[in-house]
Amino acid sequence: MGTRAGIVVTGTEVLTGRIADRNGPWLADRLLELGIELAHITICGDRPEDIAAALRFQADAGVDVILTTGGLGPTADDMTVAVVAEFSGRELVLDVELEHRIAAILRRLMERYPGADFDAVMAANRKQALVPAGATVLEPVGTAPGVVVAGAPTVVVLPGPPRELQAMWPAALATHTVQQAIAARTQYRQETLRMFGVPESELADTLRLAESRVPGFDRLEITTCLRRGELEIVTRYEPAAEPSYRALTEVLSEHHRRELYSTDGATVDDQVAALLAGRRVATAESCTAGLVAARLTDRPGSSAYVTGGAVVYSNEAKSAVLGVDPALIAEHGAVSEPVAEAMAAGALRRFDADTAVAITGIAGPGGGTDEKPVGTVCFSVQRTDGATRTEMLLLPGGRADIRERSSTVAMHLLRSVLLET
Amino acid sequence: MGTRAGIVVTGTEVLTGRIADRNGPWLADRLLELGIELAHITICGDRPEDIAAALRFQADAGVDVILTTGGLGPTADDMTVAVVAEFSGRELVLDVELEHRIAAILRRLMERYPGADFDAVMAANRKQALVPAGATVLEPVGTAPGVVVAGAPTVVVLPGPPRELQAMWPAALATHTVQQAIAARTQYRQETLRMFGVPESELADTLRLAESRVPGFDRLEITTCLRRGELEIVTRYEPAAEPSYRALTEVLSEHHRRELYSTDGATVDDQVAALLAGRRVATAESCTAGLVAARLTDRPGSSAYVTGGAVVYSNEAKSAVLGVDPALIAEHGAVSEPVAEAMAAGALRRFDADTAVAITGIAGPGGGTDEKPVGTVCFSVQRTDGATRTEMLLLPGGRADIRERSSTVAMHLLRSVLLET
Numbered sequence: 065m066g067t068r069a070g071i072v073v074t075g076t077e078v079l080t081g082r083i084a085d086r087n088g089p090w091l092a093d094r095l096l097e098l099g100i101e102l103a104h105i106t107i108c109g110d111r112p113e114d115i116a117a118a119l120r121f122q123a124d125a126g127v128d129v130i131l132t133t134g135g136l137g138p139t140a141d142d143m144t145v146a147v148v149a150e151f152s153g154r155e156l157v158l159d160v161e162l163e164h165r166i167a168a169i170l171r172r173l174m175e176r177y178p179g180a181d182f183d184a185v186m187a188a189n190r191k192q193a194l195v196p197a198g199a200t201v202l203e204p205v206g207t208a209p210g211v212v213v214a215g216a217p218t219v220v221v222l223p224g225p226p227r228e229l230q231a232m233w234p235a236a237l238a239t240h241t242v243q244q245a246i247a248a249r250t251q252y253r254q255e256t257l258r259m260f261g262v263p264e265s266e267l268a269d270t271l272r273l274a275e276s277r278v279p280g281f282d283r284l285e286i287t288t289c290l291r292r293g294e295l296e297i298v299t300r301y302e303p304a305a306e307p308s309y310r311a312l313t314e315v316l317s318e319h320h321r322r323e324l325y326s327t328d329g330a331t332v333d334d335q336v337a338a339l340l341a342g343r344r345v346a347t348a349e350s351c352t353a354g355l356v357a358a359r360l361t362d363r364p365g366s367s368a369y370v371t372g373g374a375v376v377y378s379n380e381a382k383s384a385v386l387g388v389d390p391a392l393i394a395e396h397g398a399v400s401e402p403v404a405e406a407m408a409a410g411a412l413r414r415f416d417a418d419t420a421v422a423i424t425g426i427a428g429p430g431g432g433t434d435e436k437p438v439g440t441v442c443f444s445v446q447r448t449d450g451a452t453r454t455e456m457l458l459l460p461g462g463r464a465d466i467r468e469r470s471s472t473v474a475m476h477l478l479r480s481v482l483l484e485t
Numbered sequence: 486m487g488t489r490a491g492i493v494v495t496g497t498e499v500l501t502g503r504i505a506d507r508n509g510p511w512l513a514d515r516l517l518e519l520g521i522e523l524a525h526i527t528i529c530g531d532r533p534e535d536i537a538a539a540l541r542f543q544a545d546a547g548v549d550v551i552l553t554t555g556g557l558g559p560t561a562d563d564m565t566v567a568v569v570a571e572f573s574g575r576e577l578v579l580d581v582e583l584e585h586r587i588a589a590i591l592r593r594l595m596e597r598y599p600g601a602d603f604d605a606v607m608a609a610n611r612k613q614a615l616v617p618a619g620a621t622v623l624e625p626v627g628t629a630p631g632v633v634v635a636g637a638p639t640v641v642v643l644p645g646p647p648r649e650l651q652a653m654w655p656a657a658l659a660t661h662t663v664q665q666a667i668a669a670r671t672q673y674r675q676e677t678l679r680m681f682g683v684p685e686s687e688l689a690d691t692l693r694l695a696e697s698r699v700p701g702f703d704r705l706e707i708t709t710c711l712r713r714g715e716l717e718i719v720t721r722y723e724p725a726a727e728p729s730y731r732a733l734t735e736v737l738s739e740h741h742r743r744e745l746y747s748t749d750g751a752t753v754d755d756q757v758a759a760l761l762a763g764r765r766v767a768t769a770e771s772c773t774a775g776l777v778a779a780r781l782t783d784r785p786g787s788s789a790y791v792t793g794g795a796v797v798y799s800n801e802a803k804s805a806v807l808g809v810d811p812a813l814i815a816e817h818g819a820v821s822e823p824v825a826e827a828m829a830a831g832a833l834r835r836f837d838a839d840t841a842v843a844i845t846g847i848a849g850p851g852g853g854t855d856e857k858p859v860g861t862v863c864f865s866v867q868r869t870d871g872a873t874r875t876e877m878l879l880l881p882g883g884r885a886d887i888r889e890r891s892s893t894v895a896m897h898l899l900r901s902v903l904l905e906t
Contacts, residue, residue, distance in 0.1 A: 077710035079526060080517050081510025082717060088528065089502025096501050103535060105500060105528035106542075107509065110708065114524060121527075121542045139689040139709055173684070176879075184690035207686075225711070227882055263594070265628075268560040269605040287531065288560055289498030290646070296503060347775075347796065353782035354768075354775025357796040361774035364850050364884060372802035374795055375768065375778040381793035381836050385806070415802050429785050458597075461648055463785060 067129070067249035068101045070122030070217075074144050075134040075224055076109035086226045087133040094233060096300070099251045103127055110141040119151045123217055129245045130217050134224030136208035138188035145211060148221050149196035152213045156194045162201055162209060163193035169207050200239050205231040212236060218245040252300050255309065257316060258326035259295040260476050264288065267295055267320075274315040280308035293469040294332070295323075325479070332475045333359065339482035340369040346415035347373030348386055348407035348422035350398065351441060355471040356423060371415045376407065382424075386410025399424050399436055401454045404444035408452075418448045421478050425459075427466045441470045445481040453481050488550070488670035489522045491543030491638075495565050496555040496645055497530035507647045508554040515654060517721070520672045524548055531562040540572045544638055550666045551638050555645030557629035559609035566615065566632060569642050573634045575617035583622055583630055584614035590628050621660050626652040633657060639666040673721050676730065678737060679747035680716040681897050685709065688716055688741075695736040701729035714880075714890040715753070716744075746900070753896045754780065760903035761790040767836035768794030769807055769828035769843035771819065772862060776892040777844060792836045797828065803845075807831025820845050820857055822875045825865035829873075839869045842899050846880075848887045862891045866902040874902050 071088050078085045088105040095102045103125045108114040115135070122130045135144030149156050166189055174182055195201055195211050202210035205228040213219045220236050222229045236242060259267070267288060275281050283305035289296050297316070301309055317324050325332065337360075347357045357373035360366055374385045379398055382388040388406040396402045407422035425441025432438035437458065444454040455477065459469045492509050499506045509526040516523045524546045529535040536556070543551045556565030570577050587610055595603055616622055616632050623631035626649040634640045641657050643650045657663060680688070688709060696702050704726035710717050718737070722730055738745050746753065758781075768778045778794035781787055795806045800819055803809040809827040817823045828843035846862025853859035858879065865875040876898065880890045 075710075076708040077712075077717070077719070078510070079513055079523060080708070080719070081513040082708075082719060083710055083712050084505055084507065084510055086505065089499070089505055092500055092502040102500060103529070104539065107526035107528070108524070117546060118525065125538060137689075138686045139692065141708060170686070176684075181687065181690065185684070185686040188686045188689040188693075227886060263597075263606065265559045265591070265606040265609040266602065268558075268609040269602070271560065272609075287497040287501070287503075287562060289496070289504055291498075291504050296498070298498070298501070298503060349775070352779070353791070354770070354778035354794060354796065357775035358773070358779055358888075361796075361798065362885075367798055367852075370774070370796075371799045372795065372797045372806060373775060374793065374806070375775065375782075375791075376793045377782065377788055378792045378836075384837065385793060385795070385835060414806060415799075416805065431788075464783075465648060467779075 066099070066101055067246045068103050068125070068127045069095050069129040069131065070103050070125060070127040071105040072115065072118045072122060072130055072132040073105060073107040073134060074110060074115050074132060076141065078134065079107050079109040087222070087224070087229050090226065090230060091131050091133070091233075096252070096254060098246065099249045100129070100246055110135060110143060112143055112147050115144060115147045116151060119148070119219070127217050128248070129242065130219045132219065132221050133229055136192065136210070136221070136223045138192060138207075144221055145194065145196065148211075148213060148219050152196060152215050152219060154196035154198060154213065157197050159193050159195050159201060162195070163190060166192055166204060166207055166209070169204060173207065200241055202232050202235050210236060212239045212241045214241040218242065250302065253303055253306070254298060254300045256326070256329035257297040257313065257324060258331065259297070259320055259323040260293070260325055260332070262295055262320050262323045264290055264295060267297070270316060270319045273319070274312050277315055278308055278311040280305055281312070283308055284312060293472045325476075332472070332479055333362070336360070336475055336479050336482065337363060337366065339479065340419070343369050343419050344371045344415070344417040345369055345419045345421070346371050346411040346417035348411035348420060349373060349375050350377060350382070350424040351427040352423045352467050352470050352474070353377060355467055356421060356474050359471055359475070371417050374411060374414065382407060386414060397436065399426055399440055399442055401442050401444065401456055404442035405446070405454050408444040408446040412446060412448055419446070419478070419482065421445045421474050423470050423474050425466070425470055427463045429463060439466050441466065441473070443474055443477050445477045447481060451481050451484040453477055487520070487522055488667045489524050489546070489548045490516050490550040490552065491524050491546060491548040492526040493536065493539045493543060493551055493553040494526060494528040494555060495531060495536050495553060497562065499555065500528050500530040508643070508645065508650050511647065511651060512552050512554070512654075517673075517675060519667065520670045521550070521667055531556060531564060533564055533568050536565060536568045537572060540569070540640070548638050549669070550663065551640045553640065553642050554650055557613065557631070557642070557644045559613060559628075565642055566617065569634060569640050570617035573617060573636050573640060575619060575634065577615045578618050580614050580616050580622060583616070584611060587613055587625060587628055587630070590625060594628065621662055623653050623656050631657060633660045633662045635662040639663065671723065674724055674727070675719060675721045677747070677750035678718040678734065678745060679752065680718070680741055680744040681714070681746055681753070683716055683741055683744045685711055685716060688718070691737060691740045695733050698736055699729055699732040701726055702733070704729055705733060714893045746897070753893070753900055754783070757781070757896055757900050757903065758784060758787065760900065761840070764790050764840050765792045765836070765838040766790055766840040766842070767792050767832040767838035769832040769841060770794060770796050771798060771803070771845040772848040773844045773888050773891050773895070774798060776888055777842060777895050780892055780896070792838050795832060795835065803828060807835060818857065820847055820861055820863055822863050822865065822877055825863040826867070826875055829865040829867040833867060833869055840867070840899070840903065842866045842895050844891055844895050846887070846891055848884045850884060860887050862887065862894070864895055864898050866898045868902060872902050872905040874898055
């Protein structure tokens with residue numbers, strides 16, 4: 065029957081949309097890896113009755129484990145531990161040893177804030193040392209400890225800051241209580257295919273075809289999602305269904321050979337990073353204004369192949385920094401293939417690179433014309449050994465969409481030019 | 486008694502964390518503005534029984550309106566409308582007129598995909614024209630129409646792509662059905678204060694003090710949250726409690742005069758954008774590698790004051806592009822205040838700017854030393870008329886945290902230098 069879990073995200077700041085929840089999705093991914101079925105994620109504010117209602121809903125959904133996030137802080141609106149204690153029918157007791165350990169952490173922390181009053185801070189944090197009787201304490205990563213409370217369901221109380229939660233998760237998972245609660249889980253495999261340049265409806269059509277062609281198709285749990293202008297096809301199956309999955313990938317690659325660029329889950333960012341090993345890449349960005357450089361340097365070790373980039377928003381900057389001929393801009397306009405090519409060529413020279421990617425476009429809302437409406441973006445990728453590709457596209461969406469999709473298109477053009485031999 | 490609402494987010498890709506939900510938080514904000522109490526956001530996968538359970542949970546929580554997002558696409562795993570129809574006890578009927586309008590949209594859309602098979606796409610999209618009997622149709626923004634189904638609770642079915650959902654929301658809100666369902670709402674005010682450089686525990690202490698000092702403190706619903714390294718204090722209250730709110734802000738500004746930088750909800754990005762009007766700003770980034778340039782150009786019209794920026798990841802680029810003396814780097818290291826100053830000065834010259842901000846640091850995980858551990862970041866802001874500020878900080882967190890916090894620190898330094906007269 066397997067193991068089911070639910071996630072209860074707490075925090076008025078999350079519920080009211082002032083911060084996006086990163087913990088629910090992250091924990092969901094961990095559960096999936098473990099082969100634990102996730103039933104529901106609920107988000108509620110810092111109101112005890114709402115947190116209690118969410119815990120009951122998850123329990124009624126028949127989950128074996130509930131993971132809660134947030135509400136472990138020092139402020140009065142942090143009350144998750146108290147609500148969970150009541151939900152599990154346990155007393156709250158002060159863990160004196162834990163209180164000392166929190167104090168030690170805070171003393172170090174306070175050094176960063178010469179102004180702060182240590183006693184006031186300690187008072188604020190004393191409540192963080194109150195834990196449900198018999199619960200297993202998870203040592204603080206920040207200042208907030210987590211707790212694991214055995215029961216039906218077992219409740220794992222985790223902190224709100226993603227960095228703290230992610231660092232605390234292994235300890236939570238390792239507890240005897242959690243291991244017992246998830247002992248019945250089934251192992252699943254999960255594999256990801258990525259496509260670029262296929263409309264979702266056409267993929268849907270191919271999947272309907274696969275349904276009739278692939279033996280055991282119904283043993284594959286397939287979800288498709290459109291993200292950053294790409295299609296992601298994630299399939300979850302029990303190991304025995306592997307042949308069906310292989311058959312599915314064959315149908316998909318048959319129908320979308322050009323667009324199916326990843327069958328091992330690697331993102332275009334992963335592939336470009338691998339292709340850039342041993343190279344020196346530079347960026348020249350106008351409308352994306354640094355997004356591509358930031359994306360390339362997202363990952364550790366990128367300094368080995370990223371030499372730098374120019375954000376050339378103004379025409380003057382295009383000429384002064386990348387040596388784009390003002391006459392070229394005057395003749396074709398700043399958003400044109402010749403200017404994109406000149407920007408890439410300039411980036412190769414300026415940053416002494418062997419590969420360069422240039423983006424110039426109209427992100428809007430202003431600046432569009434009949435001839436070049438908002439969403440018109442020109443791309444050019446060049447290698448010093450000659451391989452090159454230049455394209456002009458019309459991208460849909462608002463300013464943010466256009467800027468982000470442009471960075472995705474740039475990554476794919478970079479990929480295709482790096483693949484040329 | 487007011488109006489309560491619940492949000493049901495659907496989509497296995499959201500539940501499993503492959504895409505972060507942007508709709509729940511966005512809708513939550515809209516509800517808050519309308520003075521509608523949000524009880525719960527639930528997220529579930531594309532399983533009819535789970536969607537139905539979430540709808541029942543919200544109904545049991547006594548909400549007047551349920552907003553659903555996602556599951557309106559053409560693929561088989563898109564089933565929200567069918568589940569809502571059953572939940573509301575209505576038949577699904579084909580809206581022929583709607584089907585024609587969707588076909589027209591798709592014909593235009595297909596032009597972007599020369600390869601695509603129009604009939605296949607139409608077949609996939611026919612189900613999008615099936616609506617619950619008697620429901621109000623919300624015209625498609627993409628290809629998916631939304632629906633409003635009157636009842637107790639009233640259900641508003643919205644698409645998953647944030648751009649489509651946000652564009653469709655005004656039409657949903659304008660429907661007679663929704664207006665009736667939310668007629669009983671109370672109007673609240675919501676105001677936001679922002680602080681930079683205060684530990685959350687110290688703010689908690691100040692709030693406890695305010696509790697004893699501010700008459701009618703309990704009529705203020707205060708939530709504090711730490712985001713992007715800043716503290717955000719959002720207070721919600723009925724108009725009559727305005728004097729209490731004023732008193733609260735006095736206590737806070739008294740205790741955190743230097744750190745309280747915004748009392749009108751404006752972000753540091755808003756303030757910097759306003760201060761940059763009529764100026765020419767340039768960026769010089771190493772560890773943030775374009776994040777600050779991308780952040781400055783986030784908003785429409787930024788091309789009026791952003792001239793450009795340099796991403797100088799390698800030492801060679803620092804010298805070649807910004808004219809940083811290699812001897813300076815050799816003497817002090819690439820991550821040092823002198824080099825940050827030289828980068829800012831170089832950006833002023835190179836981009837013919839009157840204001841420049843430079844960031845150079847160690848984002849990690851590699852590259853740290855005992856003397857300069859991971860998280861060491863140097864900032865320099867300079868104006869051609871002489872105003873300048875340079876700082877070295879040690880920032881906590883992982884690579885992504887350090888890069889993002891660095892961009893926030895850079896915005897605050899920029900602000901403080903722009904405020905100098």
